[in-house]
Amino acid sequence: MSQFKSEFLNTLATRGFVHQISDAEGLDAAAVAGPITGYIGFDATASSLHAGSLVQIMMLRWMQKTGHRPIALMGGGTTKIGDPSGKDEARKLLTVAQINANLDGISRVFGRFLRFGQGPTDALMINNADWLDRLNYIDFLRDYGTHFTINRMLSFDSVKLRLDREQPLTLLEFNYMILQAYDFLELSRRQACVLQMGGSDQWGNIVNGIELGRRVDGRQLHGLTTPLLTTASGAKMGKTAAGAVWLSADLLSPYDYWQYWRNAEDADVGRFLKLYTELPLAEIARLAALGGSEINEAKKLLANEATALLHGHAAAVAAAETARQTFEEGASAAGLPTISLDLKAGVGLLQACVTAGFASSNGEARRHVQGGAIRVNDLAVSDEKMTLGLGHLNADGAIKLSMGKKKHVLIKPL
């Protein structure tokens, strides 16, 4: 397993981060010789990253922890194009204002995982708009266009997939991989960056960058990808019915984030502990081997550790305590997500369910009530026309509204 000499690659490999490496021995040797600089690009397609990006963020963190310098590259420029990798259709073009707003939200999360600064292994955050926005079309084509053949570009999965599925691929998107390759070249020149990492769907883009660096500057660059991560039952990481598992507390409360990990499938526990926590491998092996209901202890630890990394130790403890009260005592825990409604005037049950995020329309809420999923203060309700008012407040001055076993919200008067 641990055929690597460098702590960096050794750690990534044993914890399950590695799918492909362009030149494993070369990269290993470079990492042994001294601190190297590596980067991962993040496009600003939403106002927050979600759990699907967490693997990449953890890699940057491990990179720093093992004595190297990570760069978080913000795709302020590439987002204007849109990456076609792994997608059936072009996503809607975002306005520059949207992109900038998204970058704001995204960049915030890195401070929790990386130490930034000016030191040799301090992380950097760079925006590729710094160079991409200034490119001159003709000059760019003449300088770099000769290094890419259409023949080769057509052979990459990101392109082939779209073509095979008979979906249109526009010239705009077709250019994405070239710009990403150029990013790598720029970073190698500006920051002596020799490594690009990313998800397995980025392999083609990364290889293009390596090629470009070799042809233009004669540099030896490296690429490393992570496996496509799914849950044991095949679902994409970071997606739930309620939507993505956002890393921003504004979009997903620390409590719900904790719950996401707590609800991991048994078969995923070991793998997730290795990827999303920093517990020692021996400890993880012990936890993953727990049988039956005992594995719930491992899941709690997973939730605690993962939440602490993102939202801090205090938030993790609070989430764990809220969960304990809610699930193990069946109590109305004060730490549950809370919404405020005008209870004095009275609020319809269906409307309350929509506001609580249980349903996206009154009709859907109605079906949930008819299906017996909705409870008020832990009592099932069947009357969809019920009105919630001040009279429903419990001893703690709130109404506990629940859907199913896992979704709970506290309603407080305005």
Next chain:
RNA sequence: GGGGGAGUGUCCCGAGCGGCAAAGGGGGCGGACUGUAAAUCCGCUGGCUUCGCCUUCGUAGGUUCGAGUCCUACCUCCCCCA
């Protein structure tokens, strides 16, 4: 340039004699069973002021009492010929 085929419920795949809010899967959600797991079984899966009304089948028109279904034009994609 010529000929043929395709685009369906804004999660996906996919049926659809002119009466259709539109078969069936998958996914998702809820219920039962459990361990806040998986598997299994059951229910739900367009919106609303719900005995009814409104909006959906690539886009825009047309025929018809009535169109996803027929006609015309346009858009996109695929295949064959040149």
